[in-house]
Amino acid sequence: MKRKTTRRAGRKRRRSRAVTPARHPRRRENHSGLFLFLWEVAEQLLISETAVRRLISTGDLRGTRIGKGRVNVLRADFDAYVAALKEESHVAAGT
Secondary structure: OOOOOOOOOOOOOOOOOOOOOOOOOOOOOOOOOOEEOHHHHHHHHOOOHHHHHHHHHHOOOOOEEEOOOEEEEEHHHHHHHHHHHHHHHHHHHOO
16 A cells, blocks of 8 residues: 655655755855954854844944845954953953
8 A cells, every 4th residue: 555645746855964164155255354254253152143143133242234134243343342251251250
């Protein structure tokens, strides 16, 4: 007896492939060095891109809108944010 499939007509089953940084279409090098992509900020802070967007929307990290949708972070703003985090951790530790 042949089993019926529950797939909808016209939909193909996709094979899952792991996305590695070398394969990822957005993982391109930043040529100017003046700004960072959100994924670069996320990798350096060890947080998600959503968390980086949240930092920008709350005003903790300054983002620069380029075009209609892309938001980037100036390297100087990122360095200032990291310095403020380090200062805050030193004050909290009491050193």
